[in-house]
Amino acid sequence: MQVLVINSGSSSIKYQLLEPDNGDVVASGVVQRIGEPVGDGSPTIEHKSDGKTFEHDGPIADHGEGLRLVFDLFAKSGHDLAAADLGAVGHRVVHGGEVFYEPTLITDDVVRAIADLSTLAPLHNPANVTGIESARALLPEVPQVAVFDTAFFHHLPDAAKTYAIDAETAAAHGIRKYGFHGTSHDYVSGRVAEVLGRDRSEINQIVLHLGNGASASAIRGGRAVDTTMGLTPLEGLVMGTRSGDLDPGIIFHLIRAAGMDVQQVDDLLNRRSGIKGLSGVNDFRELGRLIDSGDAAAKLAYEVYIHRLRRYIGAYLVELGRVDAITFTAGVGENDARVRADALAGLSRFGIDVDPDRNTAENRSARYISPEGAEVAVLVVPTNEELAIARASAALVG
Numbered sequence: 001m002q003v004l005v006i007n008s009g010s011s012s013i014k015y016q017l018l019e020p021d022n023g024d025v026v027a028s029g030v031v032q033r034i035g036e037p038v039g040d041g042s043p044t045i046e047h048k049s050d051g052k053t054f055e056h057d058g059p060i061a062d063h064g065e066g067l068r069l070v071f072d073l074f075a076k077s078g079h080d081l082a083a084a085d086l087g088a089v090g091h092r093v094v095h096g097g098e099v100f101y102e103p104t105l106i107t108d109d110v111v112r113a114i115a116d117l118s119t120l121a122p123l124h125n126p127a128n129v130t131g132i133e134s135a136r137a138l139l140p141e142v143p144q145v146a147v148f149d150t151a152f153f154h155h156l157p158d159a160a161k162t163y164a165i166d167a168e169t170a171a172a173h174g175i176r177k178y179g180f181h182g183t184s185h186d187y188v189s190g191r192v193a194e195v196l197g198r199d200r201s202e203i204n205q206i207v208l209h210l211g212n213g214a215s216a217s218a219i220r221g222g223r224a225v226d227t228t229m230g231l232t233p234l235e236g237l238v239m240g241t242r243s244g245d246l247d248p249g250i251i252f253h254l255i256r257a258a259g260m261d262v263q264q265v266d267d268l269l270n271r272r273s274g275i276k277g278l279s280g281v282n283d284f285r286e287l288g289r290l291i292d293s294g295d296a297a298a299k300l301a302y303e304v305y306i307h308r309l310r311r312y313i314g315a316y317l318v319e320l321g322r323v324d325a326i327t328f329t330a331g332v333g334e335n336d337a338r339v340r341a342d343a344l345a346g347l348s349r350f351g352i353d354v355d356p357d358r359n360t361a362e363n364r365s366a367r368y369i370s371p372e373g374a375e376v377a378v379l380v381v382p383t384n385e386e387l388a389i390a391r392a393s394a395a396l397v398g
């Protein structure tokens, strides 16, 4: 059986056709600049299969047209979806609110409920709905499954998920910590248990998902007990373009003193803050080059990033009491040895050490970077949200 996994953004669709049993990727690709005039000459669709890349140039009006063109590229590349052994389409959905906390078979009611949650994720859920509707129209016979980014954190303890604001107001507006990147935290923590050769229920872990978006989680015996993202993916760690934690008073100050409106503050904190806001770049490869060339703003951005990360590692060590594994994943976590070393520097007294040779070794697989026999296993584990979504979808449709 194969599963088509779709991650639909406001102007993009990422997709993979894969085999959930062994994780083999049959084809993958990305549709970009949906609804935008084209302009920069680069292809709007890049489709990869069997080591070849197929491209589409020219504007794409909407998600429906984008998916239709993708289906044409599947056929052209010799993997016609109509003839494939397609068991399910799995959709990544960002916000499940209080309603959804398990992979869910998509019906008209489910689509409506996901759309209703758009007040909690105004950029993401409408895009997810558009992707779901397009895929249902093109593949009406194939079961479609929604896998929610918030699901893994649904059962956070009350003390961790409750914001200390007026309880009635919070209840009326669904205000609680929901957490995001849940599919990744769930998948990676499962892989950690496999690497350690222990049952997930026996171990306590900290997972650091450091990509363009970034979040940390504390996991006790396979269940998340805390995470850094909140009602929205803005809380917590410093990210590529997002501020993470700040004094909420800053928002009032920006409105009163700088004359900003809600949209401007939203744009500032989500798109013009974080590493980008402090240094001008948001990619850690460029940030590293700037630091090495002596750029003071880049150095400060990095130090603020590491400071916040260490603060949460400390918090989760105390919350968990005993930690068996600390794991780095996602674009920065998997690739940036300097971040990994600095995040855990000076913690030997807690049984936490990073071996410099292991940390800098060229190796793409799940691996230890702590020294042999260390009390706390420090690991790098590549995340694979597509595979996790494909497996969850396949399991649901049986």
Ligand code: AMP
Pocket: 210, 211, 212, 213, 240, 282, 283, 284, 285, 330, 331, 332, 335, 336
């Ligand atoms: P993700 O959101 O997980 O795809 O991560 C994307 C981010 O990972 C990029 O914006 C970079 O900051 C970072 N990244 C990717 N490759 C590397 C690398 N080789 N070294 C350092 N950072 C990297």
